[in-house]
Amino acid sequence: MIAAFFDSIPAMILLTGALVGTSAALLGSFLVLRGNSMLTDAISHSIVFGIILVWLLTRETSGPAQVIGAALTGILTVVLTELLARSQLVRMDAAIGLVFPALFAAGVLLISLHARDVHIHVESVLLGEIGFVWLNTIALGGHEIPVAVITLASVLAINLGFVLAFWKELKLASFDPGLAAALGFLPGALHYALLSLTSITAVASFEAVGAVLFIAFVIVPPATAYLLTRRLWLMVLLAIAIALAACITGYLLAEAWDVSIGGMMASMTGVWFTLALLFAPERGLFAQALAARQARLEHDCRALVAHLFTHQRTDRAAEENTRSALITHLRWSETRARDAILRAQDQGLIERRDGLLALRPKGSAEAEAIFKR
Amino acid sequence: MADLLSSAIVQTVLAGAALLGAISGMLGAFAVLRRQSLLGDALAHAALPGVCLGFLIAGARDLGTIMAGAFLTGALAALAMMLITRRTTLKTDAALGIVLSVFFAVGVVLLTYVQRQGRTASAGLETFLFGQAAAILRADLWIMGGVGLVALAVVLALWKEFKLVSFDAEFARANGFPVLALEAALTMLVALAIVVGLQLVGVVLMVALLIAPAAAARQWTRSLGGMVLLSALIGALSGAGGAFASAAQRGLATGPVVVLTATLIVLISLALAPERGLLWQALAARRARARISDRRVLATLQGLAEAHDNRHYPAESGMLKTALGAMPRAERLAGLEARGFIRPVTHPPETTPHWELTRAGHREADRLTRKTRDEEQGQ
Numbered sequence: 001m002i003a004a005f006f007d008s009i010p011a012m013i014l015l016t017g018a019l020v021g022t023s024a025a026l027l028g029s030f031l032v033l034r035g036n037s038m039l040t041d042a043i044s045h046s047i048v049f050g051i052i053l054v055w056l057l058t059r060e061t062s063g064p065a066q067v068i069g070a071a072l073t074g075i076l077t078v079v080l081t082e083l084l085a086r087s088q089l090v091r092m093d094a095a096i097g098l099v100f101p102a103l104f105a106a107g108v109l110l111i112s113l114h115a116r117d118v119h120i121h122v123e124s125v126l127l128g129e130i131g132f133v134w135l136n137t138i139a140l141g142g143h144e145i146p147v148a149v150i151t152l153a154s155v156l157a158i159n160l161g162f163v164l165a166f167w168k169e170l171k172l173a174s175f176d177p178g179l180a181a182a183l184g185f186l187p188g189a190l191h192y193a194l195l196s197l198t199s200i201t202a203v204a205s206f207e208a209v210g211a212v213l214f215i216a217f218v219i220v221p222p223a224t225a226y227l228l229t230r231r232l233w234l235m236v237l238l239a240i241a242i243a244l245a246a247c248i249t250g251y252l253l254a255e256a257w258d259v260s261i262g263g264m265m266a267s268m269t270g271v272w273f274t275l276a277l278l279f280a281p282e283r284g285l286f287a288q289a290l291a292a293r294q295a296r297l298e299h300d301c302r303a304l305v306a307h308l309f310t311h312q313r314t315d316r317a318a319e320e321n322t323r324s325a326l327i328t329h330l331r332w333s334e335t336r337a338r339d340a341i342l343r344a345q346d347q348g349l350i351e352r353r354d355g356l357l358a359l360r361p362k363g364s365a366e367a368e369a370i371f372k373r
Numbered sequence: 374m375a376d377l378l379s380s381a382i383v384q385t386v387l388a389g390a391a392l393l394g395a396i397s398g399m400l401g402a403f404a405v406l407r408r409q410s411l412l413g414d415a416l417a418h419a420a421l422p423g424v425c426l427g428f429l430i431a432g433a434r435d436l437g438t439i440m441a442g443a444f445l446t447g448a449l450a451a452l453a454m455m456l457i458t459r460r461t462t463l464k465t466d467a468a469l470g471i472v473l474s475v476f477f478a479v480g481v482v483l484l485t486y487v488q489r490q491g492r493t494a495s496a497g498l499e500t501f502l503f504g505q506a507a508a509i510l511r512a513d514l515w516i517m518g519g520v521g522l523v524a525l526a527v528v529l530a531l532w533k534e535f536k537l538v539s540f541d542a543e544f545a546r547a548n549g550f551p552v553l554a555l556e557a558a559l560t561m562l563v564a565l566a567i568v569v570g571l572q573l574v575g576v577v578l579m580v581a582l583l584i585a586p587a588a589a590a591r592q593w594t595r596s597l598g599g600m601v602l603l604s605a606l607i608g609a610l611s612g613a614g615g616a617f618a619s620a621a622q623r624g625l626a627t628g629p630v631v632v633l634t635a636t637l638i639v640l641i642s643l644a645l646a647p648e649r650g651l652l653w654q655a656l657a658a659r660r661a662r663a664r665i666s667d668r669r670v671l672a673t674l675q676g677l678a679e680a681h682d683n684r685h686y687p688a689e690s691g692m693l694k695t696a697l698g699a700m701p702r703a704e705r706l707a708g709l710e711a712r713g714f715i716r717p718v719t720h721p722p723e724t725t726p727h728w729e730l731t732r733a734g735h736r737e738a739d740r741l742t743r744k745t746r747d748e749e750q751g752q
Contacts, residue, residue, distance in 0.1 A: 032467050035464045035466055035467070036466070037464070037466040037467045037469065037470035038466040038469055038470060040470065041411075041470055041473065041474075045577070084643075087651065089591075089643055089651075090405075090588045090591070090643075091405075091408055091410075094405050094408075094410040094584050094587075094588050096410070096411060097411055097413070097414060097580045097581065098581070098584055098585060098588060098636065098639060101577075101578050101580055101585075101632050101636075102632060102633065102636040104577065104629075104632075105628065105629035105630075105632035105636070106633060108626060108628070109625075109626075109629040109630065109633065112625055112626055112629075113625075212418065212477050212478075213474065213477070213478055213481065216474035216475060216477075218470075219467060219471055220474060223467050223470075223471055226463060226467075227461060257482075257486065258486075259482045259483075259485040259489070260481050260484070260485035262481070263479075263480075263481030263482040263485060264482050265478075266474060266475070266477075266481070267475065269474075269475065270471070270475030270476075270478065270479070273471060273475065277456075277461065283461060283462070285460060
């Protein structure tokens with residue numbers, strides 16, 4: 001049973017994707033909240049430099065040396081960027097855009113000079129190849145388990161331990177760095193720890209999804225979850241669930257259409273994000289449009305009640321308190337007048353009396369409330 | 374090397390690379406000034422699905438269709454950015470990350486789709502990832518030149534408006550300029566620059582060709598015209614340099630070489646640029662420290678002279694050290710002596726060195742005291 005699981009290629013691909021997605025979503029939730037999304041972009045590009053440098057020194061494409069190298073490259077990227085921005089010669093956004101392309105370019109150049117056709121291909125640096133993770137396995141407890149799965153599982157354990165151990169500190173530093181510093185929680189140290197773990201996760205995910213697609217797994221599921229909830233723990237859980245959903249649907253579609261599995265998984269995170277953007281309760285675009293429509297109807301109702309109240313029992317009542325007056329005098333469109341009247345009737349504010357629109361007691365009370373204020 | 378330069382293919386490639394670099398450099402200046410460097414990164418990554426779509430539609434590597442496709446998805450990405458930042462509470466950087474990674478992922482999917490269709494010409498597509506200047510054809514030059522001319526014409530025609538929007542959008546809005554339309558036009562021009570530059574450096578490194586020339590140019594000049602011109606020049610230089618290197622060594626992707634050339638120019642500019650550069654700043658700080666040290670030495674000597682009612686009071690160097698907290702550097706004292714403000718004297722029976730203020734030194738100390746007082750009052 002277990003052996004069958006580890007021998008099954010689809011199961012291994014899905015497991016790898018799930019591990020990448022979960023690790024990335026755990027850290028990404030905090031990175032998105034802290035406004036560090038583009039530093040993630042910078043780190044995941046520039047670790048290419050670290051990977052090839054460590055490879056040139058040790059000839060290892062994974063293992064502890066790569067992990068340490070990744071953490072150092074990540075910190076180097078962030079430190080260089082912050083130094084450049086602090087010199088005030090260029091602004092923060094330009095500093096990010098200067099540092100990571102330079103490191104990435106140096107990495108790609110080193111690969112094409114020294115490591116061509118060896119172990120690292122320029123294209124797989126960018127895109128990864130999750131479909132091939134099962135080729136490189138190691139025997140563990142009697143089972144042949146892909147190396148990537150073991151590395152990613154260890155990284156996930158580290159990330160999970162970090163997030164659980166520093167939950168309170170991360171929460172505070174993400175929402176109120178000033179208070180975190182005042183209370184002695186060292187938000188700076190936490191910042192670098194978070195970014196180092198991001199680099200390590202990026203290196204571990206590298207073989208599977210490459211430099212650019214990793215960014216999708218870090219940023220998009222947490223951003224999707226952010227649209228759905230305002231509770232941190234729920235946001236983290238939702239982000240993980242969305243990442244898993246993206247992996248499964250992405251894998252199935254990639255198999256059906258015979259396209260890049262990693263690319264399809266990352267594309268699916270975008271599909272889930274779009275769905276959340278459109279249909280999220282409260283903050284989705286449809287919910288916003290609906291709320292705006294409700295607010296306008298509500299306002300039209302109040303305007304209608306006030307209009308009727310002003311003219312009732314006057315000479316002009318016969319002319320003003322009609323549907324056509326709303327259209328000609330208030331310049332409402334036909335549908336707007338109809339919607340407002342229907343709503344006001346539904347709420348028991350007005351009724352039709354002798355061919356005119358007239359206030360019912362509830363409507364009169366509301367109009368008085370409007371004018372007394 | 375002379376052989377290489379005389380080859381018609383290499384000439385085409387070099388001319389194309391310089392042209393691409395110049396266009397990107399010119400338009401990048403506006404992106405940097407408007408703090409939209411990273412928008413360039415997102416739009417560049419977002420061009421990948423467009424490149425693939427253009428390829429699918431044309432059925433071959435046709436530059437015109439590919440550029441149109443890249444521009445289309447770039448514009449779509451800019452719209453998505455606007456939608457996310459305006460209608461949600463997500464931060465701008467998260468919106469950038471989402472647009473960048475998702476569009477790129479879709480591009481990867483399309484890329485593999487094109488490749489698995491097994492078309493022979495699809496090999497040309499990978500060059501859009503890291504750029505391959507050698508793939509530039511003579512026919513491509515006309516298209517690039519045309520796009521460059523359009524961009525130049527728009528920039529010249531709307532120069533005043535672009536300048537205002539780049540430096541003070543609020544003021545422009547208050548004066549009734551259509552700021553939103555102008556900003557959209559600038560963003561579209563950046564997308565155009567990216568589309569044009571893709572051949573040279575590819576989608577991943579395009580951001581550097583946009584930012585680096587502008588960031589370097591900014592160090593040398595304070596005028597927008599100068600910055601745009603210099604940025605275009607640096608872009609052309611980086612482009613041609615990268616193309617030349619990749620022509621000299623077969624199989625070397627152009628993009629990384631172009632980016633590293635541009636980065637080198639940035640580093641030189643950051644270090645050496647007059648007034649702003651790090652070297653210049655360090656020298657200025659050194660001069661300021663020296664000036665303050667001289668002021669304090671003269672004031673201390675004068676204070677000691679007044680306290681002892683002796684205009685030629687010989688102050689022992691230990692006294693100077695105590696009064697100033699640390700002994701002034703020997704070269705500062707030597708400098709003051711050379712300018713005739715202080716004079717080394719001996720004060721038997723003591724054998725340690727002593728200093729006294731000369732007549733000129735007293736006048737200088739008075740002048741500096743007045744100046745300091747005026748400066749303090751001026752604050």
